[in-house]
Amino acid sequence: MKQNIIQKIEQILPQTQCRRCGFADCAAYAKALAYRTTQANLCSVGGNETAQKIAQIADLPVYSKIADETKFIVRIDEDGCIGCTRCITACPVNAISGATKLMHTVIENECTGCGLCLPVCPTDCMQAIEVKDNFLPRNTFLSSNKNPQQAAAEHARLRYQQKQAERLPETVEQNKKTLNINQLLSQAQQKTAQQKRISVKSNELAQQELQQQKQRSYQRHLRRKKQYGLDDE
Ligand code: SF4
Ligand code: SF4
Ligand code: SF4
Structure with a gap:
């Protein structure tokens, strides 16, 4: 229901x-x-x-009217782009193309004007350009809906779902990097080896300490013998 x-x-x-x-x-x-x-x-x-x-x-009331919003799409000033890829990550519908340290471009026909890329750009090289379109994105080919408003919405939803699906392997890869079993095993072995070395070292120190105590004890015995004229038992 x-x-x-x-x-x-x-x-x-x-x-x-x-x-x-x-x-x-x-x-x-x-x-x-x-x-x-x-x-x-x-x-x-x-x-x-x-x-x-x-x-x-x-079955809900509408308490207040909403002011009409001006539609916009985003353009990138290519001279200012440093290729950080932050906008690609932020864009929910994969409307930006580019690669690390390379110039990025907005695929204007896919841009929904959501504005999520604007605040993440470190060089402020993204601009919102007002458009007269009634609905965004302009591309609607993923939808078979005859109504242009619903076709645009369905196209955007499918692009969003596509991006969500693409993110899953990214997460798996990220987990593989952070949870690298071989790396963890090697770290554990190194730590164990260090602990053994510390243990051997402390054993040596303990032996040295024992020898020193024995020597101090023997010195005390010699002093007492000299002082009180005691014979060895
Ligand atoms: S405004 Fe939205 S859809 Fe357009 S490029 Fe930026 S993040 Fe993507
Ligand atoms: S319902 Fe969708 S389009 Fe409307 S404000 Fe929320 S996220 Fe934006
Ligand atoms: S966030 Fe700005 S600087 Fe970074 S890749 Fe996108 S447009 Fe270029």
Whole structure:
């Protein structure tokens, strides 16, 4: 039942994954709406029309109107790009191409104008360019929907899901790097060897200490013998 409502809400959300609603992505907002734990008017990208539709589906009131947002896409000033790849990581729909230490470019037809790349750029070389499009992204080929608004949203959602799926092998690779079994074994062996060396050293020290004590004891015995004229037992 709830799944049905979630799906219906997802279909009317713009799917830019911009997080302006305060949720991690459109799916998370749709879920919270279905369980009626949030408000219907938080998606500023969708605006009033989307808020009204959400309210109807989730049986929620719309408390206030949302101001219309100007749409934009992002462009990179290539002279300022240092190829840090931060924007690629931040982009939820893989709309940026580039490689480490190389110039990056926004694939404009894939840009949803979510703005998530703007704050991460260390050289401030990304610019938001206002556009007159009614819906973003411009590319819609991943969707077969005839409605241009829904086709754009579905295209963006599929790109987002694709990126999420790509991130999984990255995580596995990252874990392999941080949890390298051979490396951990070698570290453990080194530590054990060090501990043995410390143990041998302390044993030698203990032996030396014992010898010194024996010598001190013998010196005391000689002093007592001289002082009191005692014979060896
Ligand atoms: S498009 Fe709307 S629902 Fe999706 S993340 Fe942005 S504000 Fe939230
Ligand atoms: S390039 Fe476009 S879609 Fe990608 S993070 Fe920037 S604004 Fe969002
Ligand atoms: S975050 Fe800025 S500097 Fe880094 S790769 Fe992207 S555009 Fe270039």
